[in-house]
Amino acid sequence: MVIVITGASSGIGLATGKMLAEKGFTVVGLSRNPKPDAGFDGVACDVTDFKAVETAFNEIKEKYGRIDALINNAGMGIAGAIEHTTAEDLDKQFALNVMALINACKCITPIMRSQGGGKIINIGSVAGVIPIPFQTAYATTKSAVDMFSMSYGLEVKDFGIKVSVVMPGDTKTGFTANRIKNEVLEDENYKERVSKSIQRMEKDEQNGKPPESVAKVVLKVLKKKKPPSRVTVGFGYKCIVFLQKILPRRVMLWVVKKLYG
Numbered sequence: 001m002v003i004v005i006t007g008a009s010s011g012i013g014l015a016t017g018k019m020l021a022e023k024g025f026t027v028v029g030l031s032r033n034p035k036p037d038a039g040f041d042g043v044a045c046d047v048t049d050f051k052a053v054e055t056a057f058n059e060i061k062e063k064y065g066r067i068d069a070l071i072n073n074a075g076m077g078i079a080g081a082i083e084h085t086t087a088e089d090l091d092k093q094f095a096l097n098v099m100a101l102i103n104a105c106k107c108i109t110p111i112m113r114s115q116g117g118g119k120i121i122n123i124g125s126v127a128g129v130i131p132i133p134f135q136t137a138y139a140t141t142k143s144a145v146d147m148f149s150m151s152y153g154l155e156v157k158d159f160g161i162k163v164s165v166v167m168p169g170d171t172k173t174g175f176t177a178n179r180i181k182n183e184v185l186e187d188e189n190y191k192e193r194v195s196k197s198i199q200r201m202e203k204d205e206q207n208g209k210p211p212e213s214v215a216k217v218v219l220k221v222l223k224k225k226k227p228p229s230r231v232t233v234g235f236g237y238k239c240i241v242f243l244q245k246i247l248p249r250r251v252m253l254w255v256v257k258k259l260y261g
């Protein structure tokens with residue numbers, strides 16, 4: 001089985017690539033700075049460059065004969081009040097987390113269809129179903145990943161292409177250090193709330209689960225004949241997502257405001 005992972009040089013993508021390679025899968029990672037000692041093949045590719053992704057997929061298909069699975073994992077986060085978020089940062093956020101993921105699915109579709117099918121796992125986030133103030137843009141991108149995966153999944157189901165979303169919660173990776181922060185400490189309207197909220201999210205991430213916990217779930221989904229359309233990582237987060245479904249919206253929003261607002 002040939003598996004392509006985007007964002008495979010760090011965190012969840014690296015841990016997943018290593019685990020899958022150890023299990024005997026052929027893994028190719030696409031990252032801007034591939035790790036030479038990762039234990040699987042790496043291609044230098046900025047996934048926001050649509051043409052480069054198409055070329056990389058075609059080259060991988062030529063080299064290995066097929067691509068059985070695509071894991072769209074590359075992502076980053078921006079934090080801060082929307083009022084102070086620059087257009088440039090918003091563009092970066094959506095270009096990587098949403099547009100690049102959609103483009104990768106678009107490019108892989110004819111390849112997988114020609115093989116009679118394949119699996120796509122899009123890495124979403126619990127933040128895609130639970131709102132998080134001051135991570136609003138990030139949460140919005142992950143919500144888009146969830147809806148895109150369902151809608152696109154229905155478009156390609158008849159080609160044998162199965163699309164799943166894996167939703168991690170806080171995970172200890174380079175994500176925290178790579179976050180773009182707009183704290184704007186001189187604005188009294190937000191200053192303390194934003195700082196507290198960011199501190200809390202950073203602490204939660206750094207005390208979060210190791211990236212291998214997400215890799216295990218990805219492996220499970222890959223092995224399934226009928227993969228779930230969405231799976232949350234970890235019992236605690238499964239409970240939170242369940243509660244979000246059954247609680248009245250205003251109660252859920254009250255709790256989130258207390259924690260992050």
Ligand SMILES: NC(=O)c1ccc[n+]([C@@H]2O[C@H](COP(=O)([O-])OP(=O)(O)OC[C@H]3O[C@@H](n4cnc5c(N)ncnc54)[C@H](OP(=O)(O)O)[C@@H]3O)[C@@H](O)[C@H]2O)c1
Nearest residue numbers: 007009010011012031032033046047074075171173174175
């Ligand atoms: N950590 C968490 O708490 C958490 C929770 C829920 C969901 N997630 C999601 O999990 C995914 C992986 O994040 P992570 O936590 O593993 O973060 P990470 O350690 O920062 O890894 C991000 C990966 O994305 C790659 N990347 C970034 N920009 C890229 C680009 N333009 N082209 C190609 N690759 C690019 C990076 O590689 P290069 O720099 O080499 O390009 C790196 O391999 C993301 O989608 C994130 O939103 C994370």
